[in-house]
Amino acid sequence: MTKPSRPPTITEVALAAGVDRSSVSRAFSRPDLLRAETVAAIRAAADRLGYAPNRNARALSTGRHGNIALIVPDIADLAFPPLIRAAQLEAYRAGLCMFIGSSEEDPQLEERLVAQFSGQVDGVLLASPRLPAEAIKAIAAQKPVVLINRDITGLSRVLVDASAALDAAVAHLAELGHRRIAYVGGPPDSWLSKTRRTALISAATLHGLRLDTVTAASGSLYDIGWTAGRDIARSPATAVLSFNDIVAQGVIAGLAANGLAVPQAISVVSCEEMPAAGASQLTTIGSRVGDAGKLAVSLLIDALDAGEPAEARHVLDAPLLVRGSTGPAAAR
Amino acid sequence: MTKPSRPPTITEVALAAGVDRSSVSRAFSRPDLLRAETVAAIRAAADRLGYAPNRNARALSTGRHGNIALIVPDIADLAFPPLIRAAQLEAYRAGLCMFIGSSEEDPQLEERLVAQFSGQVDGVLLASPRLPAEAIKAIAAQKPVVLINRDITGLSRVLVDASAALDAAVAHLAELGHRRIAYVGGPPDSWLSKTRRTALISAATLHGLRLDTVTAASGSLYDIGWTAGRDIARSPATAVLSFNDIVAQGVIAGLAANGLAVPQAISVVSCEEMPAAGASQLTTIGSRVGDAGKLAVSLLIDALDAGEPAEARHVLDAPLLVRGSTGPAAAR
DNA sequence: CTGTTAGCGCATTCAC
DNA sequence: GTGAATGCGCTAACAG
Numbered sequence: 001m002t003k004p005s006r007p008p009t010i011t012e013v014a015l016a017a018g019v020d021r022s023s024v025s026r027a028f029s030r031p032d033l034l035r036a037e038t039v040a041a042i043r044a045a046a047d048r049l050g051y052a053p054n055r056n057a058r059a060l061s062t063g064r065h066g067n068i069a070l071i072v073p074d075i076a077d078l079a080f081p082p083l084i085r086a087a088q089l090e091a092y093r094a095g096l097c098m099f100i101g102s103s104e105e106d107p108q109l110e111e112r113l114v115a116q117f118s119g120q121v122d123g124v125l126l127a128s129p130r131l132p133a134e135a136i137k138a139i140a141a142q143k144p145v146v147l148i149n150r151d152i153t154g155l156s157r158v159l160v161d162a163s164a165a166l167d168a169a170v171a172h173l174a175e176l177g178h179r180r181i182a183y184v185g186g187p188p189d190s191w192l193s194k195t196r197r198t199a200l201i202s203a204a205t206l207h208g209l210r211l212d213t214v215t216a217a218s219g220s221l222y223d224i225g226w227t228a229g230r231d232i233a234r235s236p237a238t239a240v241l242s243f244n245d246i247v248a249q250g251v252i253a254g255l256a257a258n259g260l261a262v263p264q265a266i267s268v269v270s271c272e273e274m275p276a277a278g279a280s281q282l283t284t285i286g287s288r289v290g291d292a293g294k295l296a297v298s299l300l301i302d303a304l305d306a307g308e309p310a311e312a313r314h315v316l317d318a319p320l321l322v323r324g325s326t327g328p329a330a331a332r
Numbered sequence: 333m334t335k336p337s338r339p340p341t342i343t344e345v346a347l348a349a350g351v352d353r354s355s356v357s358r359a360f361s362r363p364d365l366l367r368a369e370t371v372a373a374i375r376a377a378a379d380r381l382g383y384a385p386n387r388n389a390r391a392l393s394t395g396r397h398g399n400i401a402l403i404v405p406d407i408a409d410l411a412f413p414p415l416i417r418a419a420q421l422e423a424y425r426a427g428l429c430m431f432i433g434s435s436e437e438d439p440q441l442e443e444r445l446v447a448q449f450s451g452q453v454d455g456v457l458l459a460s461p462r463l464p465a466e467a468i469k470a471i472a473a474q475k476p477v478v479l480i481n482r483d484i485t486g487l488s489r490v491l492v493d494a495s496a497a498l499d500a501a502v503a504h505l506a507e508l509g510h511r512r513i514a515y516v517g518g519p520p521d522s523w524l525s526k527t528r529r530t531a532l533i534s535a536a537t538l539h540g541l542r543l544d545t546v547t548a549a550s551g552s553l554y555d556i557g558w559t560a561g562r563d564i565a566r567s568p569a570t571a572v573l574s575f576n577d578i579v580a581q582g583v584i585a586g587l588a589a590n591g592l593a594v595p596q597a598i599s600v601v602s603c604e605e606m607p608a609a610g611a612s613q614l615t616t617i618g619s620r621v622g623d624a625g626k627l628a629v630s631l632l633i634d635a636l637d638a639g640e641p642a643e644a645r646h647v648l649d650a651p652l653l654v655r656g657s658t659g660p661a662a663a664r
Numbered sequence: 665c666t667g668t669t670a671g672c673g674c675a676t677t678c679a680c
Numbered sequence: 681g682t683g684a685a686t687g688c689g690c691t692a693a694c695a696g
Binding site (some may be wrong): 007052053054055056057060065067074075080081082085086088092095096098099100101102104113115116117119120133142178195222226249252256261281301 | 337384385386387388389391392397399406407408412413414416417421424427429430431433434436445447448449452458474554558581584585587588592593613
């Protein structure tokens, strides 16, 4: 068993290759400044010794760390893992390492995480941040920040807009003959849920449908859905729009328990949060979280290259994905 | 708008407090070496200037980074976010920052991620690593490693053992009068799925039940479940054990589509992967991923403090959680 | 093109 | 107890 020997430094490589330390440095950071043969020789020596540049020392000298941070409100929320995954891949492509922080929906923790990371990252990605705008601007004044699903003027942000898709969903239901639909929201105080409801109301008005909002019981998302499903089964609604996939599963179960099959007796439209898991039978509104994550990272990288954080408001339109959970309105 | 002014350094604090730079350093790293008043004065000056020690410079000097890395095979897999969350919280408590890597199930990427991180972390957490044992041992020779759900002799590892719970599940079904049960596995080549099947076979034998393995169709986990559910509905089985929650949802839907309600007509036991999402009605085998993540971090921290990676094999027994999806065997 | 010099911010010997 | 000096590993002018 070899001892945990400290990794080789630039000095040892220089010695082995018979050049100066600075040449070794250049061979890795600016090889274009060296003769190709020199670079090759140095690289060979480095490989032989198992040398890799010490990112820390490099950061100390350049001020650039090659790291970024991504902070989400709750990593266990279904929406974020796909976002993180996509962001990760994009960061990896650029050779960046990514810190992840989960703020537990707590603004204070969020701020602490930023502080904890900030000494070792070049930029920060904030997904659905809970921090007040002022605090976020203060952070952005220190180093490049890209916001995801938070709209603050003056900052770089990427937003997923579901309003068009919600409108399309309502139109789709209207075409199928539905006249009365129900909306099952998520957690009572969810900004996202309220936003969707507002968009739905105008869409429903536009298409001449009646919209009932089913106020959520407490409990898990699944339970909220189940209870709502039961109530809806006893109502005149012939279609349901639900906050997310978990809620939708609950709704469907609640409907089934009361004798209503989807889509024969009643239609269900969900808001997708599990792209990979494959609640693949549901007509749903795509969330594009992956696209959002990827775009956010590339914007951050651009900002790092440019030196200046570029204000920009990128809007991603969510798509309506018509699948198997919607059908013609049934008589009730 | 203030310019993105570079954060204050130890030197400026020293100047402001009228002491030497080394005293400022000590005030933050070894305050016990200073007079209390001196520390207070320095701290005050530091606060006033908004000073915080530069973790990078500190790392360069001490060799300790205050960072750890956690690598998972696929962050979008339902099992990992709760694990990450728990690990995160534990790391945060110790003031550690956490890098996250998602290897996309690719051993090569996994190795690259480790290499990419290794210069700036004190230790590494590998969850269900896909790397060969030799490669992992090589990593562990460089710096402390803790394995999650991978059993390699000589290393520190935490394993969740579901065999007792699977046995309890079979016993539970036997008590309810079930005599013939079906197992719906996950992806065909899943090690986890095979392991569970093996454990189930012996449990079924022990309790005198007959076990049918439903070979999975291709497609998403949900679809696998749905197809299996349909097939099971036409079989004599009165209970189903499914690979995970997504599969279980599919199974239930597939059963329902063929006229079988859960738990009245048929019972379903799942293997939990969504602790938070609340497939809360399902009788399930808890995964304890959160506990595993938390424990793994604390083991890693111990190893860092001790200086030496401690070999240890920690086994967490998964619990059987009896909820609403199992009931007395119905006549078929 | 390549060697020389200095310094990034901090911890840590030594003296005092 | 506190100040002075040295080095962590690397990059970045500046020469040559």
